[in-house]
Amino acid sequence: MQQHTPEIGPAIKRERKARKLTLEQLGTLSGVSKSMLSQIERGEANPTFAVLWSLTQAMEIELSDLIGNGTSVAGREEIEVTSVMHTPVIRSADGSCRLKILSSPRLAGQTEWYDLEMDPGGALVSQPHSIGAFEHFTAFTDGFEISSGGSKTVIRTGETARYRADVPHAIRNCGTDIGKGLLVVLHR
Structure with a gap:
């Protein structure tokens, strides 16, 4: 069964226009460039x-509000449930790496976790995050190589690498x- 990810771009445009904001105004409020917003x-x-978080904060909405009907609050316990169909997915430029955002938008910049799926030969190459940031990656399949600074290691199914x-x-x-795994990013 093929799953469709929410169309975040049109939702951002709809919310921006509902607030009578220009691309330039939303860019100024969010810190996201006008050209990136347009794209x-x-x-x-x-x-x-991080960009989604900046945009939702600038428009004073929750990510679940942005993608619509993805979250339901039930009863007094206020259990937040995001459906599979409304779980945002980030794709690498070449499409070889897919990250499902599992963490709450409220935790962006603090703690983030992702369900990672990567094609053979794919890579998630990252520039440095904030000072003190750490990642924890648990491999659900064999074949992952982790590098951090000048260090490099291969991990097997069930192993967790923790690195700067x-x-x-x-x-x-x-x-x-x-390849599949769970990625947790801790910002300090």
Whole structure:
């Protein structure tokens, strides 16, 4: 069964226009460039979690409000449920790496977690995050190589690598099958 990810670009445009904001005004409020906003709204660029968080904060809405009907609150306990169909997915530029955003938008910049799926030969190469940031990656399949700064290691199914993310770092699938894992990013 094929799942469709929410169309975030048109939703951002709809919310921006509902607030009578120009691209330039939303860019100023969010810190996201006008050209990047335009690309996102047209579906030509996939926003990162941090960009989505900046946009939702600037428009004073929750991510669940942005993608609509993805979240329901039930009863007094206020259990937040995001459906599979409304779980945002970030794709690498070449499409070889897919990250489902599992963490709450309220935790952006603090703690983020992702369901990672990577094609053979794919890589998630990252520039340094904020000072003191750390990543924890648990492999659900074999074949992942983790690099952080000048260190590099291969991990197997069930193993967790913990490494600095305030230096250049990467996760690579050196295996011959689609790789899967759980990525947690801790910002300090």
